[in-house]
Amino acid sequence: xxxxxxxxxxxxxxxxxxxxxxxxxxxxxxxxxxxxxxxxxxxxxxxxxxxxxxxxxxxxxxxxxxxxxxxxxxxxxxxxxxxxxxxxxxxxxxxxxxxxxxxxxxxxxxxxxxxxxxxxxxxxxxxxxxxxxxxxxxxxxxxxxxxxxxxxxxxxxxxxxxxxxxxxxxxxxxxxxxxxxxxxxxxxxxxxxxxxxxxxxxxxxxxxxxxxxxxxxxxxxxxxxxxxxxxxxxxxxxxxxxxxxxxxxxxxxxxxxxxxxxxxxxxxxxxxxxxxxxxxxxxxxxxxxxxxxxxxxxxxxxxxxxxxxxxxxxxxxxxxxxxxxxxxxxxxxxxxxxxxxxxxxxxxxxxxxxxxxxxxxxxxxxxxxxxxxxxxxxxxxxxxxxxxxxxxxxxxxxxxxxxxxxxxxxxxxxxxxxxxxxxxxxxxxxxxxxxxxxxxxxxxxxxxxxxxxxxxxxxxxxxxxxxxxxxxxxxxxxxxxxxxxxxxxxxxxxxxxxxxxxxxxxxxxxxxxxxxxxxxxxxxxxxxxxxxxxxxxxxxxxxxxxxxxxxxxxxxxxxxxxxxxxxxxxxxxxxxxxxxxxxxxxxxxxxxxxxxxxxxxxxxxxxxxxxxxxxxxxxxxxxxxxxxxxxxxxxxxxxxxxxxxxxxxxxxxxxxxxxxxxxxxxxxxxxxxxxxxxxxxxxxxxxxxxxxxxxxxxxxxxxxxxxxxxxxxxxxxxxxxxxxxxxxxxxxxxxxxxxxxxxxxxxxxxxxxxxxxxxxxxxxxxxxxxxxxxxxxxxxxxxxxxxxxxxxxxxxxxxxxxxxxxxxxxxxxxx
Amino acid sequence: xxxxxxxxxxxxxxxxxxxxxxxxxxxxxxxxxxxxxxxxxxxxxxxxxxxxxxxxxxxxxxxxxxxxxxxxxxxxxxxxxxxxxxxxxxxxxxxxxxxxxxxxxxxxxxxxxxxxxxxxxxxxx
Numbered sequence: 005x006x007x008x009x010x011x012x013x014x015x016x017x018x019x020x021x022x023x024x025x026x027x028x029x030x031x032x033x034x035x036x037x038x039x040x041x042x043x044x045x046x047x048x049x050x051x052x053x054x055x056x057x058x059x060x061x062x063x064x065x066x067x068x069x070x071x072x073x074x075x076x077x078x079x080x081x082x083x084x085x086x087x088x089x090x091x092x093x094x095x096x097x098x099x100x101x102x103x104x105x106x107x108x109x110x111x112x113x114x115x116x117x118x119x120x121x122x123x124x125x126x127x128x129x130x131x132x133x134x135x136x137x138x139x140x141x142x143x144x145x146x147x148x149x150x151x152x153x154x155x156x157x158x159x160x161x162x163x164x165x166x167x168x169x170x171x172x173x174x175x176x177x178x179x180x181x182x183x184x185x186x187x188x189x190x191x192x193x194x195x196x197x198x199x200x201x202x203x204x205x206x207x208x209x210x211x212x213x214x215x216x217x218x219x220x221x222x223x224x225x226x227x228x229x230x231x232x233x234x235x236x237x238x239x240x241x242x243x244x245x246x247x248x249x250x251x252x253x254x255x256x257x258x259x260x261x262x263x264x265x266x267x268x269x270x271x272x273x274x275x276x277x278x279x280x281x282x283x284x285x286x287x288x289x290x291x292x293x294x295x296x297x298x299x300x301x302x303x304x305x306x307x308x309x310x311x312x313x314x315x316x317x318x319x320x321x322x323x324x325x326x327x328x329x330x331x332x333x334x335x336x337x338x339x340x341x342x343x344x345x346x347x348x349x350x351x352x353x354x355x356x357x358x359x360x361x362x363x364x365x366x367x368x369x370x371x372x373x374x375x376x377x378x379x380x381x382x383x384x385x386x387x388x389x390x391x392x393x394x395x396x397x398x399x400x401x402x403x404x405x406x407x408x409x410x411x412x413x414x415x416x417x418x419x420x421x422x423x424x425x426x427x428x429x430x431x432x433x434x435x436x437x438x439x440x441x442x443x444x445x446x447x448x449x450x451x452x453x454x455x456x457x458x459x460x461x462x463x464x465x466x467x468x469x470x471x472x473x474x475x476x477x478x479x480x481x482x483x484x485x486x487x488x489x490x491x492x493x494x495x496x497x498x499x500x501x502x503x504x505x506x507x508x509x510x511x512x513x514x515x516x517x518x519x520x521x522x523x524x525x526x527x528x529x530x531x532x533x534x535x536x537x538x539x540x541x542x543x544x545x546x547x548x549x550x551x552x553x554x555x556x557x558x559x560x561x562x563x564x565x566x567x568x569x570x571x572x573x574x575x576x577x578x579x580x581x582x583x584x585x586x587x588x589x590x591x592x593x594x595x596x597x598x599x600x601x602x603x604x605x606x607x608x609x610x611x612x613x614x615x616x617x618x619x620x621x622x623x624x625x626x627x628x629x630x631x632x633x634x635x636x637x638x639x640x641x642x643x644x645x646x647x648x649x650x651x652x653x654x655x656x657x658x659x660x661x662x663x664x665x666x667x668x669x670x671x672x673x674x675x676x677x678x679x680x681x682x683x684x685x686x687x688x689x690x691x692x693x694x695x696x697x698x699x700x701x702x703x704x705x706x707x708x709x710x711x712x713x714x715x716x717x718x719x720x721x722x723x724x725x726x727x728x729x730x731x732x733x734x735x736x737x738x739x740x741x742x743x744x745x746x747x748x749x750x751x752x753x754x755x756x757x758x759x760x761x762x763x764x765x766x767x768x769x770x771x772x773x774x775x776x777x778x779x780x781x782x783x784x785x786x787x788x789x790x791x792x793x794x795x796x797x798x799x800x801x802x803x804x805x806x807x808x809x810x811x812x813x814x815x816x817x818x819x
Numbered sequence: 820x821x822x823x824x825x826x827x828x829x830x831x832x833x834x835x836x837x838x839x840x841x842x843x844x845x846x847x848x849x850x851x852x853x854x855x856x857x858x859x860x861x862x863x864x865x866x867x868x869x870x871x872x873x874x875x876x877x878x879x880x881x882x883x884x885x886x887x888x889x890x891x892x893x894x895x896x897x898x899x900x901x902x903x904x905x906x907x908x909x910x911x912x913x914x915x916x917x918x919x920x921x922x923x924x925x926x927x928x929x930x931x932x933x934x935x936x937x938x939x940x941x942x943x944x
Contacts, residue, residue: 596923597829600923601832601835604925605831605835607928608835608927611928613842
């Protein structure tokens with residue numbers, strides 16, 4: 005048994021050794037067989053493939069292909085020629101691979117292609133910087149620069165075909181290469197130009213152009229192989245496999261190379277271990293470094309007042325945002341840019357024109373300046389704004405000041421802006437400060453300039469009557485480095501420097517210098533302020549209103565109270581009045597009734613109707629009778645007066661003849677007349693008609709007559725009447741004792757009886773004249789008068805309207 | 820002798836008037852209230868009536884009206900005796916049917932003249 009096992013074991017061993025030996029042999033043979041020599045076509049098309057200064061083939065395709073070759077153990081030999089030469093070599097199988105071939109169905113007939121697209125290229129339309137071209141339609145009637153023979157020009161999907169399909173007319177300017185296309189745009193020989201996107205993204209910054217959104221004619225760029233090549237398929241397989249893998253790996257040579265080449269970074273970077281993320285990545289080319297070495301002193305000029313961007317402070321040191329940028333760039337790039345001081349801005353500009361100044365670190369692009377300067381990428385932006393006095397009306401934009409006087413600084417982009425793009429003829433001031441002063445003191449109505457620098461100076465100069473009225477547009481203006489136009493290398497160097505700044509660094513610089521953030525549109529702060537003011541004012545008004553209301557309410561309450569009290573008082577008065585009337589009514593009746601008896605019976609007795617009387621009886625009875633009559637008069641007068649005082653006298657106007665009433669009065673005083681030796685004269689016209697209270701007038705006349713007789717001892721009493729306009733004047737003249745001047749005021753007063761020897765004999769109540777006055781003035785609507793001299797008699801009288809005025813009438817009375 | 824009806828509630832006044840009337844050859848019949856006066860006017864048919872306006876039971880104007888309505892006595896002259904205070908009522912009295920008025924206080928010297936004036940003027944109607 006042992007033997008069989010041993011034999012088996014040995015057999016297995018032998019087979020095993022043989023197998024491995026064979027394997028080894030196979031492997032080595034394979035190895036020898038698998039080092040492939042590949043001939044690759046090469047031409048010049050930087051950055052896709054080109055020859056470097058040492059004669060080596062470099063570029064996007066070579067770098068990637070080399071990497072694949074390393075993986076596959078291929079050996080590459082580049083065969084250099086022109087594009088067409090390369091293609092014909094491919095036809096003839098003189099080369100195995102051609103790089104950078106755009107796939108097309110035609111070419112697919114001619115060559116073999118691999119599957120994986122190396123990259124997609126397309127055509128991009130670039131335009132002059134000052135034109136807006138957003139779509140194909142904007143190309144109408146424009147001059148378009150195109151490269152001769154490019155598939156983007158003449159191809160099936162080229163620009164000419166494309167525009168024709170859209171029926172857009174334009175003029176084509178044909179040039180030799182893409183560089184010339186962009187140069188045409190810079191020189192205004194064309195408005196737009198077509199380049200492939202790789203060229204465009206690499207080089208557009210060197211020209212005064214901008215990318216438009218118009219892209220077309222995408223082409224898939226692949227590797228091409230001769231149709232009859234025996235190794236083509238193998239190459240295709242391996243290339244596809246490797247390419248696919250490389251595309252997926254972000255750190256593959258493929259991705260690094262794409263990034264580096266298409267962003268213009270130095271080739272070195274592809275092969276570094278660093279992962280590319282764009283920050284702080286820049287490296288100068290040898291040429292650039294050499295240039296820097298050859299230009300150790302670079303002079304730049306600043307506007308000494310262009311705060312906060314660039315300016316000279318009190319110590320005449322350079323300060324500002326651009327200063328910080330310059331310092332950073334100087335450090336990073338090893339440049340030595342130095343400011344030339346003691347120049348006004350105008351001098352700086354003219355020196356820049358004459359190339360005595362090399363760099364302007366902080367300017368915006370204008371057509372004027374383009375003539376002698378080249379511009380970097382923008383690194384600061386600002387808003388161009390209109391500054392006015394605070395008392396100017398609300399503005400919305402540049403149109404609102406087209407009719408105004410506008411100040412602007414000499415040699416500023418704002419001046420060019422105003423002259424080129426508006427109809428305004430600005431008033432030009434040599435410095436920013438002067439322009440602002442002019443606006444502040446009213447020399448001009450508005451100023452157009454940089455919002456940040458204007459705000460800075462407004463604050464510094466304390467120009468409190470200026471405000472930022474409106475932006476000139478919603479777009480921000482950019483500031484660039486500008487370099488004398490015979491130093492293009494410096495522009496790309498500076499651009500690299502600018503792109504080396506991180507976002508953090510830039511934000512920090514801004515923060516330090518710009519604390520005026522202008523946001524277009526209405527500052528919410530202003531809006532809030534207005535709202536608050538309005539709310540505040542209306543609150544105030546509302547409070548005032550409430551307060552006023554409250555006061556008024558109180559006032560009203562008081563008034564109502566007062567009114568109530570008045571009412572109460574009124575009612576009390578009314579009651580009193582009523583009582584008074586009742587009193588008067590009853591009194592007059594009650595008082596007089598007994599008097600009637602006294603007067604009556606003594607009268608009868610005196611008439612001797614009850615029998616004869618002796619003298620003494622007569623005498624005494626006469627006294628009684630007289631006293632009773634006197635008393636009656638008194639009572640009557642008192643009641644009359646109290647009635648008048650109470651306003652209770654009714655007026656009963658009647659039509660009657662004056663002559664008639666005079667007669668009645670005479671009749672009434674007849675007894676007195678008879679008992680005297682006096683003559684009564686009567687001078688009264690017959691034709692006067694009166695409309696008034698007859699009784700009251702009669703009363704007055706009787707009183708006057710009675711008085712006249714009482715106080716006249718000899719002579720006459722004359723009663724006369726005359727018409728004066730619409731009034732009647734009645735006078736009673738006597739030749740009596742007269743009245744002294746001192747006593748005249750007392751005459752018409754109540755209970756005044758003047759001392760005289762006739763007083764007692766006269767009797768009377770002392771109310772007679774008072775009553776007459778009351779009657780005449782308050783009822784008859786007239787006035788009394790007296791004309792007297794002591795010892796020479798008196799004339800008493802009254803003047804009343806012929807027709808009494810209606811308001812005194814009693815309604816119940818119908819004559 | 821003519822008969823005179825005196826309607827007056829005040830004793831003194833009544834005595835005064837009637838004395839004067841009788842001294843002038845008039846026969847007097849007396850009523851102290853309005854109603855009495857009315858009855859007497861109807862029944863006794865005096866030659867004329869002296870009527871005091873202030874009566875206790877009826878208003879003077881009413882008495883007038885009633886007498887005037889009654890056929891028996893509507894033609895009799897009526898003289899009202901008024902007091903000074905009632906000025907506005909005089910016209911009312913005249914309208915109510917009295918033929919004239921005399922005022923208190925009665926003046927014995929002239930009262931008869933006053934009365935006769937009214938009667939005579941009235942009789943000419």
